[in-house]
Amino acid sequence: MAISLERLASFHHNVLKVRSDRLELIAGNLANANTPGYKARDLDFNLALKRASSGQKGLATTHQKHIDATPSIAPEIKFRVPDQPDTGDGNTVDMQVERNKFLETSMRFEASLMFLNGRFSGLKKALSGGGQQ
Numbered sequence: 150m151a152i153s154l155e156r157l158a159s160f161h162h163n164v165l166k167v168r169s170d171r172l173e174l175i176a177g178n179l180a181n182a183n184t185p186g187y188k189a190r191d192l193d194f195n196l197a198l199k200r201a202s203s204g205q206k207g208l209a210t211t212h213q214k215h216i217d218a219t220p221s222i223a224p225e226i227k228f229r230v231p232d233q234p235d236t237g238d239g240n241t242v243d244m245q246v247e248r249n250k251f252l253e254t255s256m257r258f259e260a261s262l263m264f265l266n267g268r269f270s271g272l273k274k275a276l277s278g279g280g281q282q
Contacts, residue, residue, distance in 0.1 A: 161265040163201040167194060168258040174226065175251045178242050185238040189229040189247065197225035 171192040181187040200223070231241040 158265065158268070160202065161261060161268070163198060164261050165258065165265070167192070167197045167201055168254055168261060170197065171254050172251065172258065175247055175254060178229075178247045179244070179251065182240070182242045182244055182247070185240055187240045187242060189231070189242045190226055191229045191250070193225040193227055197223070200225060 171194065174190050174192055178187075178189045178191075229241060229246075232243060232246065
């Protein structure tokens with residue numbers, strides 16, 4: 150039976166990529182917490198994972214000189230609905246929410262990474278004969 154590394158790792162690679170993108174968005178929210186008019190953004194994880202798994206990037210090009218028609222803002226990126234009323238400057242970043250989302254996402258990222266590491270460790274063990282000499 151052939152072992153497909155692509156099949157083994159592609160889903161988990163996509164999960165790590167989407168979680169990394171979400172961490173980047175949340176870090177941007179935290180960095181702009183005092184920027185007047187800044188709207189907090191977040192990622193629709195399920196939609197982003199579905200899009201990453203399908204390999205969908207944007208419009209397909211058939212020649213290398215075609216203009217890249219990849220959208221500048223992916224459809225899975227949404228503005229976060231604030232829990233508290235506007236403070237008057239139009240900024241929708243809630244520091245407590247952003248910190249909690251960042252912590253949750255980073256913990257999930259680490260768990261996904263540990264799971265993927267376990268899969269490769271198991272594969273390595275199977276290929277070496279289970280560690281027996």
